[in-house]
Amino acid sequence: MANINFIQKSNLFSYTGTRCLRNEYYHNDCRICIDLCPKGAFSIVRNKLTLFEAECVGCAGCIGSCPTEALEIESFDPNGFAAGFKNREEPLLSCKSSxxxxxxxxxxxxxxxxxxxxxxxxxxxSHCATCPLNENGKLETTIRNKIDDANRFLETVAREQRIETLEVKEEHNERRALFRKGFEKIKESVADSSEAHEAMTIAHHKQPDMKIPLKRVLLKNSLKEIVGDLENTEFAEASPLFFNKQIDFQTCTNCADCIQFCPTDALFPTSDKQGIYFSQGKCIGCGICEDICKPNAITKKEGFDLVSVAFDRAEQMVHYEMVMCHECRTPYPYKGGDPICDRCISFVTNHANMFTLARDL
Known part of the structure; x- marks a missing residue:
């Protein structure tokens, strides 16, 4: 059974429960890795994600889809690989060689x-469609969708680079033999160049206040290098990479539940604790804040600003003046009108007959 403080390992693969959204918030329904795994190695036990070590083959097909980097494979770190990719002789990604x-x-x-x-x-x-890991077609579809998302962003910001795909089909490939050969190649050939990569992510995850996934940190640092050259950094359309929020002033009660449960501190309080800031650069789109907000004051908002994303600029969503309720004498976020809190208004409205005097009967 899974424990939120336990790192489960299967050969080359490991799952860290403390970084999983299912453990961060009890009602979160993220099941990306469960739906993606072709071997059924993941399951939910008592609402916690559990890795079945005997079923996992360490293929790494689920790692890139985990929004919080709770899944890792030893001897290969995608963050370190991406950071050092510019130094490679050939710009090719292939499970057959690199x-x-x-x-x-x-x-x-x-x-x-x-x-x-x-x-x-x-x-x-070229061989994704016939790969034994792609039995239900989901793995190939996921890979292609991520490439498409990256290309749409590059097109949006008018960059010439693209993520290209090689589609030439190979002949005489026996599926099981290909899988066994590829899996052994991963274990043997990647280790010699992975030490710096591994240390990079391990060091990041060991930082106590670093809640943002390293892949997002790397992307923001990359954006810092290009935003000065972009003609436009503000975009009105929705993005699968960057997320935006809005909070309704009249509905929000400033209970701070959204702040407490935000896994990346994208939502955080103002210095006086009477308002809420939101940082696009830290948001991973998990939806916890929207789900936990009882009055449904938080909603999605289209559009993103690359300067705000890259430099972690925060926008103040709401701010309240705290006043004393003249009924219960308790401070509450004032929104105009008579100085009476929502609780007292509700009580007076629903139980007014309790205060009817005898002479009024």
Whole structure:
């Protein structure tokens, strides 16, 4: 059974419960890795994600899809690989020669490789359709969707680089033999160049106040290098990479539940604790804040600003003046009108008959 302080390992693969959204917030329903795993190695036990070590084959196909980097494979770190990609002789990603399954990468990784290297990146997808890991077609679809998301962003910001795909089909490939050969290659060939990569992510995860996934940090650092050259940094359309929020002033009660449960501190209080800030650069779109908000004051908002994303600029969503309720004498966030809190208004409205005097009967 899973424990939130326990790191489960299966050969080369490990799952850290403390970084999983299912453990961060009890009602979160993230099941990306469960739906993606072709071997059924993940399951929910008592609402906690559990890794079944005997079923996991360490293919790494789920790693890039985890929004909080709770999944890792030993001897290969996609963050370190992406950060050092510009120094590689050939800009090719292939599970036959240089990487595990391309599912190990997220859209952020592809963008880091393209932006930092200043060149297009080639992805060998020629045998994804016949790969034994792609039995239900989900793995290939996920890889292609992440590449498409990265390319749409590059097109949006008018960059010439693209994430290209190689589609030439190979002949005489026996599926099981290909999988066994590829898996052994990963274990043997990647280790010799992974020590710096591994140390990079391990060091990041050991920082007590660092809640943002390293892939997002790398992307923001990459954006800092190009935002000065962009003609436009503000975009009105929605993005699969960057998320925006809005808080309704009249509905919000300033209870701070959204702040407490935000896994990346994208929502945080003002210095006087009477307002809420939101940082686009830290938001991973998990939806916890929207789900936990009892009055439904938090909603999605389209549009993103690359300057705000890259430099972690925060926007003040709401701010309240705290006044004393003239009924219960308790401070509450004032929104205009008579100085009476919502609780007292509700009580008076619902139980007014309790205060009817005898002479009024």
């Amino acid at each position: 990487t595990p399954c391309l599912g190990v990468f997220d859209s952020e990784h592809y963008l880091v490789m393209a932006l930092r290297g200043g060149m297009s990146v080639s992805c060998d997808l």
